[in-house]
Amino acid sequence: MTINNKMNAMTEFVSWFRSVAPYIHAFRDKVFILGFGGEIITDAKFVHFIHDISLLASLGVRLVLVHGARPQIQLRLNESQLETQTVTGMRVTDPASLQCVKEAVGRVHHEIAALLSMGLPNSPMANAAIRVTSGNFVTACPHGIIQGVDLMHTGKVRKINAQAIHSRLEQGDVVLISPLGYSPTGEIFNLTMENVATEVAIALHAEKLIFLLDTADYDSSDTDKSELLPRELTVAESNLLLRNKTPEPTPLLADTIRPWLQSATKACEMGVTRTHLISRHNDGAILQELFTHHGIGTMISQETLQTLRKAKIEDVGGILQLIEPLEAEGILVRRSRELLEIEIDRFTVLEHDGSMLGCAALYPFSEEHAGELACLAIHPNYRDRGYGSHLLKHIEKETMSQNIYTLFVLTTHAAHWFIEHGFNEATTAELPPAKQNLYNYQRRSKVLIKHL
Ligand SMILES: CC(C)(COP(=O)(O)OP(=O)(O)OC[C@H]1O[C@@H](n2cnc3c(N)ncnc32)[C@H](O)[C@@H]1OP(=O)(O)O)[C@@H](O)C(=O)NCCC(=O)NCCS
Incomplete structure (x- = not known):
């Protein structure tokens, strides 16, 4: 590298660093909920994602991580040769499959906590000292009977203990929440990550809810498809999209993105300031979305008058x-x-x-x-x-x-x-x-x- 090139690189670095300062100030002490599926955990880039989380935590962002475990649960069910019925896209969780769900979710949960505990010198985690906390923050209830089929231990969020989560966040902990919920009768319920993340964001009046999408349709390296959703949407625009009522030439909403957009829109309607949909396939997607003017995914914000x-x-x-x-x-x-x-x-x-x-x-x-x-x-x-x-x-x-x-x-x-x-x-x-x-x-x- 010539001296001139080095100087240019340094100037760029300094101006880049200065350009992120306003975001750093704005995000300090703000509550962000990050929702991601179990797929990301098996990805080689997951460790980079953990580094990015650690960076956000060190900048004073109050982080709640909500993880899923769908592929891990499926694998565990396959190993146990258990077949599960699905009704309108939802898995019936009978007592035998609940056992698999508990094992798979527990394993994923501990793997994430272990990665967040890393502190190897000469790595981005050196001196990070992140304190991860978990608890029975999510009260759940059964989904009930749909089309005549009892979904048994498949449940939905009934209540979030926002006060308990806030007090952990105030102490500087990163809160890690799994897709399992507990009922006052002592039962365990299998929930969706999207449901938990959305309800936690609403209960905490979060500044941001960020979903890392797995869908290939949203891979921003695929420039055609990444245009599927605009960079910014208001709740009203998002609702029009969900009803496929936008004027041409907006393409129809892909089924793979619909549930995420539904959750993101609901969160905004219920008071979350902003929700973001970004691709998990893009290394550093969170940092690009949060610390650059244009972002990388889609941001949904509340309607204003x-x-x-x-x-x-x-x-x-x-x-x-x-x-x-x-x-x-x-x-x-x-x-x-x-x-x-x-x-x-x-x-x-x-x-x-x-x-x-x-x-x-x-x-x-x-x-x-x-x-x-x-x-x-x-x-x-x-x-x-x-x-x-x-x-x-x-x-x-x-x-x-x-x-x-x-x-x-x-x-x-x-x-x-x-x-x-x-x-x-x-x-x-x-x-x-x-x-x-x-x-x-x-x-x-x-x-x-x-x-x-
Ligand atoms: C400049 C102007 C457009 C700002 O609009 P605004 O809606 O009040 O601005 P915002 O709410 O986004 O920002 C408010 C902040 O800017 C500061 N501010 C407002 N006018 C300012 C000025 N003339 N100089 C320095 N700071 C100013 C406020 O003190 C406030 O600071 P704070 O956040 O630390 O409390 C408005 O004051 C205005 O119409 N001024 C007269 C017309 C003018 O000078 N136009 C510019 C020439 S094209």
């Missing part, structure tokens, strides 16, 4: 009401009604429950793959609630979809706000030439640039 949309000609009056006081104070450049009408397509507006809270405009400079963010304004009564950040994020996304990778802004009053949102101070010489010619030296606006 606020809407961001392209401005229409009828919005001109509302935008004028918003920006005229700021123009009078010299914070924004004056725009006439006529100019606004001509440029209305450039504007995005933020509405909440029908009233206009904010606006912003994007002026592209296609040749330079750059864009100017202008006229960003939030109604004074609604500031400091994250609306400005939300609008900016939306514009950034839109910008990238238009092949614009540099966003700049000229501001007289909000330089610090933009710097806190990843912009850097720049000189007028760094602006596209057409903009340099229009720069108003009397306003002495600060030039701020963000490379997306």
